[in-house]
Amino acid sequence: MAQMTMIKAITNAMQTELKNDENVLVFGEDVGQNGGVFRATEGLQDEFGEERVFDTPLAESGIGGLSIGLGLQGYRPVMEIQFFGFVFEAMDSINGQMARMRYRTGGAHNAPITIRAPFGGGVHTPELHADSLEGLIAQQPGMKVVIPSTPYDAKGLLISAIRDNDPVLFLEHMKLYRSFRGEVPEEAYTVDLTKADVKREGKDVSIIAYGAMVHSALKAADELEKNDIDAEVIDLRTVSPIDIETIIESVKKTNHAIVVQEAQRQAGVAANVVAEIQERAIMHLEAPVLRVTAPDTVYAFSEAEEIWLPNEKDIIEKVNTVIDY
């Protein structure tokens, strides 16, 4: 099996599906000859030609609308939003239009679209490049929101997303693109979009996370082990809709839970997970479910982002609080 970075796994997934299905089209700003600003589409235009992998004019609303139109013609658009902070221009296309295509046409039409975008912070980008806006789209019924944390998952989930007949937002954490390698099979495979992944089994506390925070949670779990706290770490993988079953099963075993997200605290994915747990498993809890999040400001300016972002220390602190409750 090949060792790949997450970005290579993502390229490999698109390449696999471009080969597998001639209806797959990959497009966005700078994705052609330049191979994308992060090089996620590197080499794809050379291999598949300008009709299947192409640059668009600089307009996210246009890219979103184009995807919907191509979807109506039987294509499987894989559109890129260059940085997720630029998604606002395309919000009508995403939340307002593609999410409701199946619903409003009574199933006569669908929107088999994959939206890829780099997101997440910690890499000192300028303003509006690093926001964690998954909560905005996760609130929209009709959309699936997928966030891989490993190269293996990235490839398998992206192939699943491209094959899915409903619109899927696929968010790629910028810090994970090249920070480590993992085993990735060369052939096509899928990872179930509906299942969370128990990354580490434990009996004392459930740490529920997604994206880059999965890695912080795993590090925190290693530290906690030194103090005889055995943490279970769950990677949500899909933050909308959420695999609540896996979570409840875990909470029933550990009786303690914290939810970790890089995004700001108010509203958002973690709040929903906490609500689901208390609705379904309150009798199994020995402490309130706490959250580790960023504060409720706009994403921090570069110089302050290290303190602003949640980290493994924050996770350890919160775990200790629920354990000692």
Next chain:
Amino acid sequence: MKHVLESVESQFEMFQVLNENGEIVNKDDMPDLSDEELKELMRRMVYTRILDQRSIALNRQGRLGFYAPTAGQEASQLGSQFALEQDDFLLPGYRDVPQLIWQGLPLYQAFLFSKGHFHGNQMPENVQALSPQIIIGAQYVQTAGVALGMKLRGKKNVAVAYTGDGGTSQGDFYEGINFAGAYGAPAIFFVQNNYFAISVPVEKQSAVKTLAQKSVAAGIEGIQVDGMDVLAVYAVTKHAREHAINGDGPMLIETLTYRYGPHTMSGDDPTRYRTDELNDEWEKRDPIVRFRKFLEEKGIWSEEEENKVVEDAKEDIKKAIKEADNYPKQKVTDLIGNMYEELPVNLQEQMEEYKEKESK
């Protein structure tokens, strides 16, 4: 019918005053500038070229953060800024830091902007501007609003938006020029067509022959200018300003220019999408070389004078980067305090939490 369709494009021929050899090719439109003003224009261009070189070096040393190179675009940026008044309102893009600096933003603040410190976004009282916009096209719609506000307040000023060629593809671009046109608002929409939006050449951006002709759809005036010719850019902007202030509506200006460097210093590799031949072709049109020839021919510029500008620039930059380095680091508590006029309860709590975190 074909000739009718073509007639729109024929209205958008490039306007030039100074050719590549530094010769005046259009006497009638030679702007009325004193020798001192002409020299000031040159001084600003040379200074800004040095600032660009130093900023790139400082970025490579890790002493600056985000930086979008400006070399090649000096005539477009500074020729237009030179035609503005102090109370005109600028809404620049991420590459348009030089205009802000010459409008009065202290250099150390420009450096703080690059480092991602919000003090870099706090304009001095005498500078009417927003800090550089990251979202492409957003400044266009906002400019329509500033300009309408100026009109309603009876001010004799203009609002000026800067984007690149790629920016003209955004919906916001059309909405901005259309609104300003509909309201007869005193706005100048300035498109620096440097041929590439990151890697995408302008021919792939749009089927349009000139970006200036997009003005037709909004019913406003538009013109294409040689963006390597500082006198032409100055003359056109001055005209647009008077036109707007006289109540004749906004104007769209397209300058044909080039950025010599990468798109930004964050990993762009222009050799992936540009050839050496194209780069050479544009460097032959260099705005500084051309203007130097013109000034030397006139006998008002010398090598010594230019060297002095270079030395002054280097000295200023050294001081400013020190000042930026020594400026107090911003804290998360500063950011929390700036979210609302009054702290809501959630942030009151978080303020305490982060005060404690920061004191550790």
